[in-house]
Amino acid sequence: MALKTYKPTTKSLRHTIGVDRSELHKGAPVKTLVEGKISTGGRNSHGHMTSRRRGNGVKKAYRLIDFKRQKRDIVATVERLEYDPNRTAFIALIKYEDGTLSYILAPQRLAKGDKVVSAETADIKPGNAMPMKNMPVGTIIHNIEMQPKKGGQLARSAGCYAQLIGKDAGYAQIRLSSGELRLVPAEGLATVGAVSNADHQNESIGKAGRARWMGRRPSVRGIAMNPVDHPHGGRTNGGRNPVSPWGWKTKGLKTRNNKRTNHLIVRSRHAVKKAA
16 A cells, blocks of 8 residues: 655645555445444543543444454355454455455455464465464564464554564574564464555644544643643753653653563563664
């Protein structure tokens, strides 16, 4: 998909850059593959704000994506590619030989009419899913399972991918987009190819109103507030380490707290940044 600019009939359109979606399906999604989605607007059951900078946004139905690909050894045909308002990647509607319909994440270079399959061994082509133990080293993959049969969790957003760089002792070693080297069980499923809509990072929404449609409310800088509202309030820049309104450090503080899986990280993404 290419980037698209607009005739500047308004001030916002002058700066709007979008992705050309002319090849995507223009109708509604399959009714049996969607369900209602409730937006909290950042409020809890008491109506108290628990997540700042969030609003309801426009109403949208949630598309049920098959991240597990457990329908094995049955060839499916890509019926169409669709836009999904709930994620940055495009999705593909596939139809199995037994007539079952399903949504999957659309990888790059997948087109209407292509055949995809989930099997123990399959061709190395975009959209095919198989255990990583049966993939050749160097394969570009996405929708990677961190635990077998749990469903894909890694490399699912637009343009993301990982690379299989080794296999040993029941584990597959993968390199993520962040630069992190990580071990995952080789029995787990992954899908061949990189996720679609790589141009998403080059989009420009053009105006604040469009951010509100997406459920994003404005973010006010702490230094623009009064001292009663924020530790940075009523001051000029400098002299205070950046903190949240509640005094938590906001730069340089490690937020990961999962010692149980630390041994699976071969090289941290932070080590890559320091080396650069």
